[in-house]
Amino acid sequence: MRHLMSPLDFTVEELDDLFDLANDIENNMPKYAHACDGKKLATCFYEPSTRTRLSFESAMLSLGGSVIGFSDAGSSSASKGESVSDTIRVISCFADICAMRHPKEGAPMVAASKSSIPVINAGDGGHQHPTQTLTDLLTIRSLKGNLRDFTIGLCGDLKFGRTVHSLIHALVRYPGIRFIFISPEELKVPDYITDMLKEKHIPYEEVIRLEEIMPRLDFLYMTRVQRERFFNEEDYVRLKDFYILNKEKMKLAKQDMLILHPLPRVNEISVEVDDDPRAAYFKQVQYGVYVRMALILTLLGIKTNV
Amino acid sequence: MLNVGKIEEGFVLDHIAAGKSLAIYHHLQLDKLDCTVAIIKNARSNKMGKKDILKVECDINTLDLDVLAFIDHNITVNVIKDGEIVDKKDLVLPKEIRNIIRCKNPRCITSIEQELPHVFVLSDEKKEIYRCKYCEEKYNERLQRYPWK
Numbered sequence: 001m002r003h004l005m006s007p008l009d010f011t012v013e014e015l016d017d018l019f020d021l022a023n024d025i026e027n028n029m030p031k032y033a034h035a036c037d038g039k040k041l042a043t044c045f046y047e048p049s050t051r052t053r054l055s056f057e058s059a060m061l062s063l064g065g066s067v068i069g070f071s072d073a074g075s076s077s078a079s080k081g082e083s084v085s086d087t088i089r090v091i092s093c094f095a096d097i098c099a100m101r102h103p104k105e106g107a108p109m110v111a112a113s114k115s116s117i118p119v120i121n122a123g124d125g126g127h128q129h130p131t132q133t134l135t136d137l138l139t140i141r142s143l144k145g146n147l148r149d150f151t152i153g154l155c156g157d158l159k160f161g162r163t164v165h166s167l168i169h170a171l172v173r174y175p176g177i178r179f180i181f182i183s184p185e186e187l188k189v190p191d192y193i194t195d196m197l198k199e200k201h202i203p204y205e206e207v208i209r210l211e212e213i214m215p216r217l218d219f220l221y222m223t224r225v226q227r228e229r230f231f232n233e234e235d236y237v238r239l240k241d242f243y244i245l246n247k248e249k250m251k252l253a254k255q256d257m258l259i260l261h262p263l264p265r266v267n268e269i270s271v272e273v274d275d276d277p278r279a280a281y282f283k284q285v286q287y288g289v290y291v292r293m294a295l296i297l298t299l300l301g302i303k304t305n306v
Numbered sequence: 307m308l309n310v311g312k313i314e315e316g317f318v319l320d321h322i323a324a325g326k327s328l329a330i331y332h333h334l335q336l337d338k339l340d341c342t343v344a345i346i347k348n349a350r351s352n353k354m355g356k357k358d359i360l361k362v363e364c365d366i367n368t369l370d371l372d373v374l375a376f377i378d379h380n381i382t383v384n385v386i387k388d389g390e391i392v393d394k395k396d397l398v399l400p401k402e403i404r405n406i407i408r409c410k411n412p413r414c415i416t417s418i419e420q421e422l423p424h425v426f427v428l429s430d431e432k433k434e435i436y437r438c439k440y441c442e443e444k445y446n447e448r449l450q451r452y453p454w455k
């Protein structure tokens with residue numbers, strides 16, 4: 001039985017298969033409408049995350065399955081002190097697959113070690129959010145046609161941003177990727193990531209100003225400075241408005257550059273950019289549903305006749 | 307010159323960083339064994355300036371080499387039989403260590419679920435970096451590898 005804890009759990013070839021399946025789902029939705037008839041997805045969300053939870057639920061419902069679960073720790077038996085290990089053993093009796101979000105890092109891994117059903121890490125603290133990374137990869141692959149030879153700028157909170165860390169680790173497995181990290185000094189990408197890039201001889205730059213590198217980017221991945229990752233409110237307030245992408249800055253970008261964002265945004269992308277054809281962040285949400293559908297089918301071992 | 311008698315069967319841990327022998331004594335749980343132990347602190351060493359030495363008279367199999375390797379793989383382990391050194395064990399960094407150090411990341415699941423073992427995995431052998439199996443928090447501070455007073 002397979003689980004998904006990190007985007008690196010799948011080989012590049014397995015990801016290609018997953019993305020092929022996701023693209024087939026995108027183009028032939030009715031074919032998959034009953035693929036999960038009689039199957040149940042448990043969404044165990046120990047912290048609020050409407051977007052990710054609804055994306056999982058939408059994915060399962062689109063496959064003909066049904067959904068059970070809870071959406072915050074207060075309404076689960078965790079509030080009575082039940083361990084993650086015990087909860088997943090119980091959930092295993094109720095559902096066929098589980099998507100787990102937990103504020104503590106490694107909780108889904110603990111669950112997977114005791115589970116008799118596949119567990120998907122739907123985000124664990126500042127650690128991993130693999131289905132977001134799969135969404136990002138599928139979006140890039142679908143809109144660009146492949147996952148090679150491009151320059152991607154990652155902007156904002158590169159220190160605590162788990163989506164950024166996961167995406168970097170996932171992209172280094174593809175050829176010809178160049179990274180430009182755009183962040184204030186306090187939110188720079190951690191050393192262990194730049195060390196890894198040096199070791200693999202993957203080109204990267206670190207800059208503070210977004211404007212100076214805009215013309216060179218094929219993708220711009222914007223991120224939100226997240227209040228919940230800071231222990232100190234003062235630091236959060238000081239850094240939250242450091243980058244705001246607006247029409248003026250977009251004038252500097254290539255005509256075919258694409259903007260991605262894991263959402264939700266606060267104000268780091270001005271709403272005036274939404275109508276720009278290069279804004280791909282809402283398409284990204286749709287790809288998130290397709291990739292979760294493909295993932296559920298893959299982990300459940302359900303094959304549909306193509 | 308201080309004289310400590312020979313041991314007949316057991317092991318001698320040489321080249322322990324000065325002042326760290328007691329931590330190793332506790333962590334190898336030698337206090338729980340009913341055997342002769344000699345702790346020599348701040349012995350003169352050409353190589354290290356000062357060093358600690360532990361002499362333990364007991365079955366060599368009772369020694370957890372993985373723990374020792376994690377604490378300091380530069381320690382020399384001499385195996386003694388019939389009063390003579392019969393073997394020198396090479397210490398190799400263990401791939402995984404369990405319940406030797408604790409994850410200090412307040413966001414780690416081990417911070418709230420007390421029954422979970424604290425497992426660290428060797429992620430970079432060259433740099434001697436261990437990461438928590440659950441949250442991947444780094445642990446590579448050599449001095450912190452003697453966390454026991």
